[in-house]
Amino acid sequence: MIPLSWYLALSAVLFTIGVTGVIIRRNAIQMFMCIELMLNAVNLTFVAFSTYFQDVTGQLFVFIVMTVAAAEAAVGLGIIIAIFRNRESLDVDEANILKL
């Protein structure tokens, strides 16, 4: 059986890649996908702990995190479409004022 720390290390690596993407990308959709990547890294941690401690709670959390991610996807993409309609661009550096 694989040690628990391997899964945690993999999760940490994925989360770090997600953070890096949010920092270095300028496209709103790509930042959004990096956020999804971070959520998945956290899910991996939850499932690993759930399996190793024989407790189903972690997997229930994963289920709810997935629901929140789906809701976030709907609202986030709605915001992205609204920004694109107003600015004809998805560059977050250009969307830096709170008016049209």
Add this chain to the structure above:
Amino acid sequence: MLTILLFILFGGMAVGCAVAVVAQRNPLYSAISLVGVFISLACLYMTLAAPFIAAVQIIVYAGAIMVLVVFVIMLLNVEEEAHRPLRLRYLVPIAVALAAILIAEAAFILTLRGGPERVDTTGVPASDVGLTASIGTGLFTEYLLPFEVTSVLILMALVGAITLARRTLAPASTPEPEFAGASEYVLGEDYASRPTGVIQPGDTEATGQAMARMHIKQEEEAMRAKHSTTGEEEGEG
């Protein structure tokens, strides 16, 4: 041994696809790489004896969310991100040094023996923790309230997404109501031919005419209302 091979295979695939998500400049290629991350994570969930979560991962993430993302990418016709000079160039060596320190720290902690006694996590007995039945039992007994709150959350997200993405209608240009005789009687023949636009500050004539027009409109409506009510009364009488 087989489990270790599978972990290395799918873990490496997940990390590689994640790096591709970040490194690609075309959002569509990023999205495809992200699907790869999701699928390899689902395989890792299978190795962790969580088949329900693996199935939900494929259905919800790789199926629903990524279809939504790809749909938006296609809809918006997003161009590739342009290369631009790095603004904070002097921070790169500092970042590399800090990352090296962090990795050394993590390696030191991971290889450190003789700390607090380590949890024995190398053996997992066979159980029903990851099966659908146990998840359903937990979801509908102990965690019923979060489950119900989640439904409210989804409803809010639904309404919010529709409100945000709706194409807001431009204010419809309503034609000016016709005033049969009164306007021309009061304001003269040439009133109708004047452009009714923005009144410049200081243009007293236009201001006065606009106010006169407003009063005429109000009076006409009052008269009309009075007339209709009296007509009804007469009809009843």
